[in-house]
Amino acid sequence: MSIKIRFFARFRELLGTDILVDGKKNISLATLVKEIAQKNKEGYNMIFDEQENFREFVILMRNGKRVETTEVEKVSVNDGDEIAVSPLVAGG
Numbered sequence: 229m230s231i232k233i234r235f236f237a238r239f240r241e242l243l244g245t246d247i248l249v250d251g252k253k254n255i256s257l258a259t260l261v262k263e264i265a266q267k268n269k270e271g272y273n274m275i276f277d278e279q280e281n282f283r284e285f286v287i288l289m290r291n292g293k294r295v296e297t298t299e300v301e302k303v304s305v306n307d308g309d310e311i312a313v314s315p316l317v318a319g320g
Contacts (some may be wrong), residue, residue, distance in 0.1 A: 229253060229307040233264055234272075236314035242271030257290060258282070258300040261313055275313065285316040 229235045234240075243265060262280070265272040277283055281312065282297040289312040295303050305311065 230237045231260065231305050231307070232310045233260070234310065234312045236312065237317060238274065238315060239271060239313055240289065242274065254304055256301050257288065257295060259307055260305055260311065261276075261288070261300075287314050287316060288312070292314040 229250060229252070231249045232248060234245050235243045236245070247264060249264065261275070265275050272300065275283060275286055282288070282300065285298075286297060287294065288297065288300060290303060290305065291310055
């Protein structure tokens with residue numbers, strides 16, 4: 229099972245981008261992102277708070293559709309999925 233994870237902005241600087249993962253069957257979106265983010269402590273701490281919940285400014289998308297952080301434990305990733313993880317960005 230192959231899954232592509234793309235981190236953006238500061239997350240990309242710390243964790244990389246276009247990461248291909250051989251995912252486990254029935255793994256949740258939250259678990260997958262935690263496993264990848266753990267390779268860099270600063271990156272992990274930017275995405276997750278002290279209770280290991282996603283920080284409020286983190287945006288998660290699965291195949292181009294936003295997934296609310298309150299739902300990521302319930303969302304399973306599948307072969308061929310593309311996951312995007314980015315901070316909320318404001319601009320003018």
